[in-house]
Amino acid sequence: MHAANVPTASPLRTILLCFIVAILEGLDLQAVGVVAPAMAATFQLDSAALGWVFSAGLIGLLPGAVFGGWLADRFGRKKVLIGAVILFGLFSLLTAYSASYEQLLAARLFTGLGMGAALPILIALSSEVASVGLRNMAVSLTYCGVPLGGAIAALIGLFSVSGDWRFVFYVGGVAPLLIAVLLMLWLPDSRAYRDQGLPLRDTSQALMGQGRGFSTLLLWCSCFCTLTILYMLLNWLPTLLIERGVSHLDSSVIQVLFNIGGVLGTLLAGRLMDKGRALMAVVLAYLGMFAALAALGMVEQLQGLYMAGMLAGACAVGGQLILYALAPRIYPAKVRATGVGAAVAVGRLGSMSGPMLAGKLLAAGAGMSGLLLAVSPLVAIAALSAATLLGRDK
Incomplete structure (x- = not known):
């Protein structure tokens, strides 16, 4: 064309x-x-x-x-x-x-x-x-x-x-x-697709070759860990809150606030990255995720749970946005959608793993606080991988 x-x-x-x-x-x-x-x-x-x-x-x-x-x-x-x-x-x-x-x-x-x-x-x-x-x-x-x-x-x-x-x-x-x-x-x-000429035949080399292999692995690792936590919260948070004595109506309100927080978190993360403060965006997202997980497990007041739910959405969804914004920068136009698609797919493995992991931990008697504590190392791994990826992207 x-x-x-x-x-x-x-x-x-x-x-x-x-x-x-x-x-x-x-x-x-x-x-x-x-x-x-x-x-x-x-x-x-x-x-x-x-x-x-x-x-x-x-x-x-x-x-x-x-x-x-x-x-x-x-x-x-x-x-x-x-x-x-x-x-x-x-x-x-x-x-x-x-x-x-x-x-x-x-x-x-x-x-x-x-x-x-x-x-x-x-x-x-x-x-x-x-x-x-x-x-x-x-x-x-x-x-x-x-x-x-x-x-x-x-x-x-x-x-x-x-x-x-x-x-x-x-x-x-x-x-x-x-x-x-x-x-x-x-x-x-x-326009990038129209101007690129014929597509590459061996996309796997394009994703892993020319010095992009380690960056690809860092991206995949952070996507997997972040989406594991995000989908654990999306699937289990209402049930866990109800088990803590929160009413069905209030649990639904927290779910709405979680998603509204996600919208605000993505916009803030994108703005910080365009201002050259991508590392600050990573630090805020993953430290905030730690704080939100702790608050959801320990806070008793309903207003505090509202705030924790919104903060969890802002940080989990905002953290994933950071990774999705970084992904197109790693790959040339000829394989950009392939590279982003591979990162999304690896993240989807995490989205399937999160609910299953939560189910097993809860069945073992971990409780809400134990569950949130158990997934905290994933937050640290995701943050370290994203920060390292940023360092290589400079």
């Missing part, structure tokens, strides 16, 4: 479109948790069967991130993003129309594939369209759509907008299909 035939669009419009897609992804990621009790009643699912419904979507995220980034580097960011958005929109709708448990699992799996493919492309696109001085803020503006979408899902559960659990999947299905049309009309392909 020649540059003359490519529709022009401002970077702001590209970032806005990516932000909207990220909101829809965040909405669907937390939708199952919001409607889980009603869904379980409809399909007569026990806890183990419901756990597989949660896992099916997360399992789909992993290959989606790997192959979505790889396909985007080979065939263009725009084409693959549109395909991914249509995929997760269609299968979100099919979640609502599932007539059996098996259909429900398949729908969640393919929804996860689409969402997994979309995220690394959103990060690569927003990084590439922004000026150098605003590149990290562009990524943060895009990525903050994910916790914002999660907050919307939590609000749907909090205020019970509809008695039908399928409502959230109607929204999560129709909206992406409408946005896909806007992407076709208004989203240009990445």
